[in-house]
Structures are given as C-alpha cells and as structure tokens.
Amino acid sequence: MKPKIADVAKVAGVSPTTVSRVLNNRGYIGEETRVKVHNAMKELNYYPNEVARSLFIRKTFLIGLIFPTTSNPFYGQLIFHIENIAAALGYKVLLCNSQGRQDKEKEYLEMLQRNQVDGIIAGAHNKGIEEYEKPNLPVVGIDRYLSSAIPVISSDNYDGGKQATQLLIRKGCIKIIHINGPISLETPANLRRKAYEDVMIKHNLTPITYEMETYGTDNSEIIKRLFDENPEVEGVFASDDIIASQVIKEAKSRNYNIPSKLKIIGYDGTETKKLMMPELSTIEQPISRIAEKAVELLIKQIDSEWDGAPLETKLPVKLIDSDTTKK
Amino acid sequence: MKPKIADVAKVAGVSPTTVSRVLNNRGYIGEETRVKVHNAMKELNYYPNEVARSLFIRKTFLIGLIFPTTSNPFYGQLIFHIENIAAALGYKVLLCNSQGRQDKEKEYLEMLQRNQVDGIIAGAHNKGIEEYEKPNLPVVGIDRYLSSAIPVISSDNYDGGKQATQLLIRKGCIKIIHINGPISLETPANLRRKAYEDVMIKHNLTPITYEMETYGTDNSEIIKRLFDENPEVEGVFASDDIIASQVIKEAKSRNYNIPSKLKIIGYDGTETKKLMMPELSTIEQPISRIAEKAVELLIKQIDSEWDGAPLETKLPVKLIDSDTTKK
DNA sequence: AAATTTATGTCAACCGGTTGACATATGAAA
DNA sequence: TTTCATATGTCAACCGGTTGACATAAATTT
Numbered sequence: 001m002k003p004k005i006a007d008v009a010k011v012a013g014v015s016p017t018t019v020s021r022v023l024n025n026r027g028y029i030g031e032e033t034r035v036k037v038h039n040a041m042k043e044l045n046y047y048p049n050e051v052a053r054s055l056f057i058r059k060t061f062l063i064g065l066i067f068p069t070t071s072n073p074f075y076g077q078l079i080f081h082i083e084n085i086a087a088a089l090g091y092k093v094l095l096c097n098s099q100g101r102q103d104k105e106k107e108y109l110e111m112l113q114r115n116q117v118d119g120i121i122a123g124a125h126n127k128g129i130e131e132y133e134k135p136n137l138p139v140v141g142i143d144r145y146l147s148s149a150i151p152v153i154s155s156d157n158y159d160g161g162k163q164a165t166q167l168l169i170r171k172g173c174i175k176i177i178h179i180n181g182p183i184s185l186e187t188p189a190n191l192r193r194k195a196y197e198d199v200m201i202k203h204n205l206t207p208i209t210y211e212m213e214t215y216g217t218d219n220s221e222i223i224k225r226l227f228d229e230n231p232e233v234e235g236v237f238a239s240d241d242i243i244a245s246q247v248i249k250e251a252k253s254r255n256y257n258i259p260s261k262l263k264i265i266g267y268d269g270t271e272t273k274k275l276m277m278p279e280l281s282t283i284e285q286p287i288s289r290i291a292e293k294a295v296e297l298l299i300k301q302i303d304s305e306w307d308g309a310p311l312e313t314k315l316p317v318k319l320i321d322s323d324t325t326k327k
Numbered sequence: 328m329k330p331k332i333a334d335v336a337k338v339a340g341v342s343p344t345t346v347s348r349v350l351n352n353r354g355y356i357g358e359e360t361r362v363k364v365h366n367a368m369k370e371l372n373y374y375p376n377e378v379a380r381s382l383f384i385r386k387t388f389l390i391g392l393i394f395p396t397t398s399n400p401f402y403g404q405l406i407f408h409i410e411n412i413a414a415a416l417g418y419k420v421l422l423c424n425s426q427g428r429q430d431k432e433k434e435y436l437e438m439l440q441r442n443q444v445d446g447i448i449a450g451a452h453n454k455g456i457e458e459y460e461k462p463n464l465p466v467v468g469i470d471r472y473l474s475s476a477i478p479v480i481s482s483d484n485y486d487g488g489k490q491a492t493q494l495l496i497r498k499g500c501i502k503i504i505h506i507n508g509p510i511s512l513e514t515p516a517n518l519r520r521k522a523y524e525d526v527m528i529k530h531n532l533t534p535i536t537y538e539m540e541t542y543g544t545d546n547s548e549i550i551k552r553l554f555d556e557n558p559e560v561e562g563v564f565a566s567d568d569i570i571a572s573q574v575i576k577e578a579k580s581r582n583y584n585i586p587s588k589l590k591i592i593g594y595d596g597t598e599t600k601k602l603m604m605p606e607l608s609t610i611e612q613p614i615s616r617i618a619e620k621a622v623e624l625l626i627k628q629i630d631s632e633w634d635g636a637p638l639e640t641k642l643p644v645k646l647i648d649s650d651t652t653k654k
Numbered sequence: 655a656a657a658t659t660t661a662t663g664t665c666a667a668c669c670g671g672t673t674g675a676c677a678t679a680t681g682a683a684a
Numbered sequence: 685t686t687t688c689a690t691a692t693g694t695c696a697a698c699c700g701g702t703t704g705a706c707a708t709a710a711a712t713t714t
Binding site: 332353376382 | 700701702
Binding site for chain 1: 689690691692693694695698699700701
C-alpha cells in the first residue's frame with residue numbers, strides 16, 4: 001500500500017499535522033523537524049496524493065486539450081508548446097483527440113468536466129455543440145469560434161491569405177486556384193479564403209475555390225477534379241501544407257513542372273514541414289506564440305483575472321518564399 | 328458552486344444514497360426514481376466529481392505518457408493511437424513532453440505519481456533515471472529499455488535495418504552509409520545499426536556509421552561531414568525519416584541526383600511522411616499496433632493480470648520501396 | 655397468511671490531505 | 685518577571701462520492 005501522511009509522520013516521529021505543515025510550508029517549523037520529515041518521505045518513497053489535495057482545494061491544475069489529432073504536425077507542435085508552457089506554470093494537460101467527430105468531442109467535454117479540469121483549450125469544433133454555450137468553466141478556442149463569450153486565438157488568417165495570393169500574382173500567375181477545408185466550420189481560417197477572393201478581385205482575376213470534405217476524408221478526388229477542370233492552372237494557394245503536398249503529388253503525376261509551370265503555396269509552416277518539404281513555400285503560423293497566448297488567456301480566466309477582452313487575438317504570420325514559388 | 332450529489336438528491340426528492348445508487352447501478356432502483364434523478368442531474372447540469380470518486384476507489388483511470396515531443400510526427404501519431412485506444416477502454420491520458428531532457432523526465436515521473444496515474448507509457452528515456460528501477464506502478468516502454476522488469480514494445484528493428492540495407496545492396500549500391508541517433512541510449516533501435524553492420528559484412532562491404540548528437544540538436548554538421556568525408560557515397564540508410572529528409576536536402580544542395588547517383592532510405596513511415604514526402608523509401612513501423620500492444624500490456628499490469636512475459640514485443644515492419652531507391 | 659423480493663431511507667465510516675482552533679512548552683526579548 | 689515569537693501536538697470538520705449495515709414498507713410469491 002502507498003504510504004500516506006500518517007505513515008510519514010510515524011517514521012519521522014512527528015504528528016501528521018506537522019508533516020502537512022512541512023509539505024505546505026505553513027506555520028512554524030524547526031529546521032531539524034523539516035529534515036526528519038524529508039528523510040522519512042524519501043525513505044518511504046512518499047508522494048503526496050494530489051487527488052486528495054485537489055478534492056479539498058477544489059482545483060486540479062489540469063487543463064483539457066481537445067484537438068482533432070496529434071498526428072497532424074500542426075496540432076502536434078501546437079500541443080507540444082501548450083503542454084510546455086502549462087507545465088512551466090504548474091498545470092498538467094489531459095489530451096483528447098476528437099478526430100473531428102462531434103460525438104467524440106461531446107464525450108470528451110463531459111469527461112473533462114467530470115474530471116474537474118480547471119479549463120479547456122479547444123482547437124476542434126463541430127458546429128452545434130451547445131455545451132460550449134453554457135460556459136461552466138474557462139475555455140479558449142484556437143482557430144475556432146466556440147461561442148460568443150469564448151476568446152479565440154489565431155494567426156492573422158486574412159493577412160496570411162493576402163500575402164499568399166499576392167505572392168503568386170507577383171510571381172506572374174494569372175490563373176490561381178484556392179483550395180481549403182470545409183467552410184461550414186465557423187473558423188477564422190475562412191478568412192484565408194476571403195483574403196484570396198478579395199485580392200483576386202482587386203487584380204481583376206477570377207477566384208476559383210475548391211473545398212475539401214470533412215476533416216480526415218480522402219481528398220484526392222477533389223484535387224484530381226481541380227486539375228481536370230483547370231488544366232491551365234498556374235498557381236495554387238492551399239489552405240494548409242498537407243493539402244499543398246497532395247497538390248504537388250498530383251501535379252507531378254501529371255507532369256506539371258513546379259515552379260516553372262505551376263507555383264504552389266501552403267499554410268502552417270510547421271517544423272516538420274520545414275524538414276520534410278523545405279522546398280514548399282508557405283505562410284508560417286507563429287505556433288509557439290499562439291500556444292502562449294492561449295495558455296495565458298486560459299489561466300487568466302481560471303484566476304478570474306479576465307475582463308472579457310480581447311475576444312479575438314490575431315498573431316502575425318511570416319511568408320516563406322521558397323522553391324515552389326520560384327519565378 | 329458546482330452541484331453535488333446532495334443537490335441532485337434535493338431536486339429529485341430522494342436521498343443522496345439513492346442518487347449514488349442510480350449513478351452506479353447498485354441495489355434496487357425503481358424506474359420512475361431513475362428518471363427523476365436523471366432529470367434532476369440534467370436540470371442542475373450535474374457531473375459526478377471523478378476526483379472524489381478516484382480518491383475513494385483509489386484508482387484514477389489515468390495513464391501518463393512521457394515522450395520527447397508531440398512535434399515529431401512519429402510520436403504525434405503514436406500518441407494519437409495510444410490516446411484513442413486508452414479512451415475506448417475508459418482511460419484518460421496525461422501528456423508529458425520530456426524533450427529528451429533527463430531533468431524534465433524525472434520531474435514528470437514524480438508529477439505523475441503525485442497525480443496517482445494508474446500506469447505510465449514511456450518512449451523517452453535518458454539513462455540513469457533510477458526511478459524506473461523501483462516500479463511502484465505499471466510501466467511500459469516503447470523502443471526504450473527502462474529497467475529489467477519493464478516490458479518493451481518496438482518494431483522489429485533488426486529486421487527493418489536488414490531489409491533497408493539489403494534493398495540498397497539489391498539496387499546496386501556498394502558504398503552505403505548508415506546514420507543514426509545517439510547510440511548511448513539503450514534502445515532496441517540500435518538494432519537497426521546492428522543489422523546494417525551485419526548485412527554489410529555479410530556482403531563483404533565496409534559499414535560506416537555516423538552518429539547524431541543528442542536529440543533535438545542541430546544535426547546539419549554531421550550530415551555535411553558525411554558528404555565531405557564520403558563524396559562517392561551511393562546509398563544512405565537513415566535511422567529515421569527526418570534524418571533522411573535532411574540527407575536529401577544536403578545531397579540536393581551538392582547536386583547529387585537522387586536516386587540515380589545516390590539512393591536513400593529512412594525509417595518510421597508516418598502518415599505525415601507519406602503525405603509530405605511520398606518519394607522517400609522507408610521502413611514503415613506498425614505504429615497503431617505498437618500503441619495497441621503498449622496499452623494492452625499496461626492495462627494488464629494495472630489489472631494484475633500480467634505474468635511478466637513477454638518482456639519484449641517486436642512487431643513486423645513493412646518495406647516501402649519508393650522513388651529514392653529507384654534503380 | 656407468511657415469506658420474499660423490490661424500493662428507498664438513515665447513518666456512519668472511509669479515501670488522504672488541509673485547515674483552523676486550541677493547548678502546551680521552550681527560548682529569547684522586554 | 686513578564687511577554688512574545690517559535691515549535692509542535694491534538695482534535696475535528698471538510699472536500700464529494702462510496703459503501704455496508706440496518707430499517708421500513710409496499711408489492712409479489714408461495
């Protein structure tokens with residue numbers, strides 16, 4: 001059986017209260033008592049039971065994370081940073097991969113509440129989860145509008161979309177196509193598309209957008225259609241690097257020379273992308289800063305120090321003009 | 328204040344014990360009472376406090392995960408599967424990114440014990456963490472020997488190394504170099520190198536191995552040295568796909584034509600790799616099966632159903648012969 | 655009519671640590 | 685000598701849910 005405070009007290013020859021005092025640095029404690037207690041803890045291999053402690057102080061220092069999947073390097077990297085920053089501030093993270101499924105997300109939401117997490121950071125959201133509407137606990141969204149009272153952190157999606165489109169135009173592309181995720185999701189990421197359309201129209205070009213199916217589905221059909229219907233395409237702005245990689249693959253199989261015949265730019269710019277496909281131009285998101293802001297805002301809410309603003313935080317992106325957009 | 332069982336009981340007009348009976352399906356409960364209680368729970372937005380429950384039943388259904396970083400797609404994907412399988416079995420996961428740092432790993436190990444996790448799955452390990460030696464709780468290692476009593480799950484590293492090396496030889500390479508992670512770590516992954524050396528020697532070829540620095544360090548120097556010292560290299564077997572991608576990058580900058588002049592094969596074969604660099608040949612690890620086995624063995628230990636064997640589980644790999652090893 | 659099953663209530667102990675109230679005993683400062 | 689800061693102990697209530705013991709009463713069986 002695991003040792004408890006009473007066991008430590010017995011070994012150290014002091015009272016349980018004294019042990020608790022040592023653990024929490026409360027009241028007066030003599031130096032030698034402190035040492036005796038610490039020795040006893042070491043001897044017994046004692047670890048304070050945080051579950052009991054959490055119950056009493058009514059706080060767990062747990063943060064729930066709901067994201068589609070850690071398999072995706074963008075979320076993997078984001079979660080890495082969130083966990084890191086949280087750990088530095090004394091918080092632990094409970095991980096949930098919702099896989100873009102509404103039923104899973106609901107289950108996780110309930111599970112997290114049962115487990116008394118102090119707050120939730122969610123980057124997944126399937127419309128129609130009313131649970132987010134009654135915010136019984138602090139929540140921060142990343143790139144997802146969850147409800148009118150929940151703050152959202154994102155990269156400057158409009159600026160990113162603008163820069164990407166402008167780059168392709170600057171490099172001489174006329175027939176430029178955009179391909180993005182399911183627009184039915186209410187996400188700031190839709191601004192990437194909005195910016196693309198605005199820039200195209202401003203340059204008297206016709207915007208053409210292809211839309212992906214739900215997250216995780218096989219998208220190759222849509223990309224094939226893109227090429228079938230627009231064989232003379234000169235530039236593609238994909239709303240993330242994974243989609244961009246699929247476009248590249250299809251283009252190569254159709255013998256489009258990149259970048260001379262077709263230029264491509266993606267979005268995200270993860271570390272993995274930098275290593276695995278350095279040649280791909282992209283809009284790099286400030287992932288670690290997004291993580292910082294999210295944790296910061298969540299903890300402010302937890303500590304009741306949040307005044308309701310800002311509801312939206314946009315962080316600057318960085319254009320990476322690499323080989324796939326060479327002139 | 329959050330509602331508790333007593334509040335539900337009051338609203339439903341029954342006793343707290345009856346509510347608990349409904350929640351746990353114990354003893355006799357009438358149908359209409361059950362309905363009344365459920366309505367009260369819904370009305371109050373009641374979620375049972377798992378912290379209190381965990382304290383009493385002395386079990387948290389929490390599993391601690393210690394891995395270097397979710398940023399790396401291999402760990403990201405592995406963790407995705409682990410979390411999924413665990414969730415299906417009623418377990419939740421607490422995520423820790425040790426970043427290959429011994430101090431962090433020790434801290435996390437202590438934190439997890441304080442938080443009463445039921446078990447730990449660790450894929451990170453810096454030698455000399457004696458904490459693993461006194462296994463106060465169930466542990467499973469992935470690709471890492473933690474202590475003599477802790478079971479390890481891994482891909483069949485020897486076979487993978489063998490297949491990779493044989494492929495390069497079959498494709499006509501003579502001067503083949505291997506590059507791997509820090510061998511100081513006691514990991515089954517070292518068998519990739521052993522297999523490489525064995526196969527080379529069997530074919531009367533000279534094995535040459537370059538070793539990476541500690542995890543996460545900048546490795547470009549070592550790869551540059553590899554090419555400087557072996558300009559006539561014909562084949563490279565990298566011990567993971569990320570290293571392979573760095574080799575490709577350096578080779579391209581030196582105008583080596585791949586695969587005509589230089590053939591490359593990596594190791595891991597994550598989904599991300601398949602999307603981002605489908606052209607890279609690799610040894611694909613059965614990531615979801617590794618996750619399954621790990622969770623299965625951990626839960627067996629938790630349920631005291633583990634008899635100590637098998638201590639080592641090796642799962643079959645799959646050769647992916649793609650463009651970078653074309654003849 | 656008696657025995658049994660079903661349904662619910664009351665009560666108290668327990669999980670392990672926290673905290674406040676209060677008692678007691680030093681050694682040091684006033 | 686008196687006061688006070690220091691050091692430790694005892695005790696009990698509490699966090700929220702679980703569980704066993706026991707009581708009671710209605711509905712079913714036998």
